[in-house]
Amino acid sequence: SYVLTQSPSVSVAPGQTARITCGGNNIGVKSVHWNQQRPGQAPVLVIYHNDARPSGIPDRFSGSKSGNTATLTITRVEAGDEADYYCQVWDNSGEHPSVVFGGGTKLTVL
Amino acid sequence: QVTLRESGPALVKATETLTLTCTFSGLSVSTRGMSVNWVRQPPGKALEWLAIIDWDDDKYYSTSLKTRLSVSRDTSRNQVVLTMTNMGPADTATYYCARTTIGVLGRGGLDIWGQGTMVTVSS
Secondary structure (H helix, E strand, O other), X not given: OOOOEEOOEEEEOOOOOEEEEEEOOOHHHOOOEEXXXXXXXXXXXXXXXXXXXOOOOOOOEEEEEEOOEEEXXXXXOOHHHXXXXXXXXXXXXXXXXXXXXXXXXXXXXX | OOEEEEEOOOEEEXXXXXXXXXXXXXXXXXXXXXXXXXXXXXXXXXXXXXXXXXXXXXXXXXXXXXXXXXXEEEOOOOEEEEEEOOOOHHHOEEEEEEEEEEEOOEEOOOOEEOOOEEEEEEO
């Protein structure tokens, strides 16, 4: 089955830029989606199809891919950005499509 | 505004069957191109995908749990139902339903989530 790998944690100071990475074999041919989960809350989609932002998501959030790595970039980080971030793809290599999540990255705002 | 809401028992006993309901508001559960997913999250752990039911009633399950899972729709009530048999302590988690859609770029992200429902399995 397909595996997505994320670093467990990232720490940045307010106002700085956070980069959260997601690695996967041949991830370049897949659409990557990113969810933010604040403590005690349900996840929220912040990036879909690699680099598109849903309505209401600040333009401080952006997504990109290079090689076997997708990156969620958060500029001008705020205290409210402190959350767990999960990358997600669809795995169509098996008998049927299935959702695959990365293990999540905890963003700490210092 | 489209919302999803999960409901079901907060506590089940080991070996029992769990039944959870996801109720849609603001959109028909049969809308073409729309799917409903079930995802769970054990306390302090990552998200785990469980199952999906498409608008045309196609159903797919997590490989590791497929023998225990069943998903169905009740279009008259605008609901999707998940059942999981033979519950054990390791199934203690918050269970979410979430929507995805299919477009020109294929299946998208989980763009609308319910608030989740916590299920504890007692041994």
